[in-house]
Amino acid sequence: MAGQKILIVDDSKTIRMQVRDFLPKGNFEVIEARDGVEGLDVIGREHPSLVLLDFFMPRMNGWEVVQRIQADPKLKAIPVVMMSGRREDVEKIVPELFDYFEFVGKPFEPAHLFRAIKSATVKAKERRHNKVPVHAIPTEPRRTAAVIRAEVQPLQSAPAGVQDEVRSLQAEVQQLRIQNVKLQQEVEALRKQMVQLVTYVRQKI
Structure with a gap:
């Protein structure tokens, strides 16, 4: 290089x-x-x-x-x-x-x-x-074909009002997934900061 x-x-x-x-x-x-x-x-x-x-x-x-x-x-x-x-x-x-x-x-x-x-x-x-x-390159966590079929098939046979409600719930679940990933990142960042702080304190003792 x-x-x-x-x-x-x-x-x-x-x-x-x-x-x-x-x-x-x-x-x-x-x-x-x-x-x-x-x-x-x-x-x-x-x-x-x-x-x-x-x-x-x-x-x-x-x-x-x-x-x-x-x-x-x-x-x-x-x-x-x-x-x-x-x-x-x-x-x-x-x-x-x-x-x-x-x-x-x-x-x-x-x-x-x-x-x-x-x-x-x-x-x-x-x-x-x-x-x-x-x-x-994936933009969301992978889901198996079986999970996708289980979500789609019941939705297709449901009344229109129910379909709209289910879609709304699915959107909320997806948003929660994204928030969960971000929360994990914040926890990891806090853990790293804590490790650095403990290391610094030990060096000063």
């Missing part, structure tokens, strides 16, 4: 420093962003050769950043490594994400990071050649 840029996006300064230390020494510039909004701005301005991206962040999470990247033809081929200590939650929210981007679970060792970077690079090349469409 001679003469190129690597972007680390994470709301934890500790994680950003750790990832920076893990990266091999070479002729590339390492830049940082504190959250998804700042990270997206840096991506659009700097066009990095690799993005290491935390999934759960305040203001804009990694999932939303990935969607924005994929919507821009000039950025969609950038290799992305998603980072999180909660792989199970990530898989529930966007399971298809792993088909296009690499994932590394926190905490990780340098070897884990290197493997993830190599795999992300391979997947990025495949996306470039296959021209993966934007709609291939």
Whole structure:
């Protein structure tokens, strides 16, 4: 990656420093962003050769950043490594994400990071050649075909008034799903802040 840029996006300064230390020494510039909004701005301005991206962040999470990247033809081929200590939650929210981007679970060792970077690079090349469409990146948690059929079939045979009420309830449920994801992000952010605070207090004692 001679003469190129690597972007680390994470709301934890500790994680950003750790990832920076893990990266091999070479002729590339390492830049940082504190959250998804700042990270997206840096991506659009700097066009990095690799993005290491935390999934759960305040203001804009990694999932939303990935969607924005994929919507821009000039950025969609950038290799992305998603980072999180909660792989199970990530898989529930966007399971298809792993088909296009690499994932590394926190905490990780340098070897884990290197493997993830190599795999992300391979997947990025495949996306470039296959021209993966934007709609291939999920915009909501995956639902199985059986669940979708169970929702649609009874609705089609119900009276019009009932159908409207059911649709209204479905919209409310979807909104609650979105709010739940945001709440999880806020809890994760608070947990990180608490860990940083405890670490700081211990250093001062």
